[in-house]
Amino acid sequence: EAGVVQSPRYKIIEKKQPVAFWCNPISGHNTLYWYRQNLGQGPELLIRYENEEAVDDSQLPKDRFSAERLKGVDSTLKIQPAELGDSAVYLCASSRRDPGQETQYFGPGTRLLVL
């Protein structure tokens, strides 16, 4: 079974520029998560999708961050404009919805550096 795929793996941009991250979840996983991981910290949730619906985006900075999950499969996370404090690793994870099978599997992440 293929794992969660993310691209790009690395991105370096200047502040105020836009940036986008792409995620393809594990086949059959209805739930998709975007997390942000700062250096030396655990991941923190930004947004969760159930199929194509964003059901938990309370931690997403909506003034500059946006996300979409068209057709309930792939997802894109966008930052516009980027700030220095956005430098972090952006992780995508996916899981099934069935009780007892909700383990989240993570992709390799996109490492963003804002200069």
Added chain:
Amino acid sequence: EDQVTQSPEALRLQEGESSSLNCSYTVSGLRGLFWYRQDPGKGPEFLFTLYSAGEEKEKERLKATLTKKESFLHITAPKPEDSATYLCAVQAGSARQLTFGSGTQLTVLP
């Protein structure tokens, strides 16, 4: 608010020197406690899920245990390839997302 605290922040062991990592949690209605391993430059890799106090799970040199307030990850006779950051996370109440601790960075010296 759900809280997860991991200790120690960093641990250096000699190859073969067994030890334990601690994960203390404060949540309302624990649904599951998860352990992940994260290697540098990679995403977290799933290890175990524990659902209720008294539950134990093992995988190779790792054994995870759960009480009502904390979880331990026991590492028996570690090898250098066990070096990584070990993350603990909880899922509580009706929430689907995980609340993570800051991790324990384990280094096993040959």
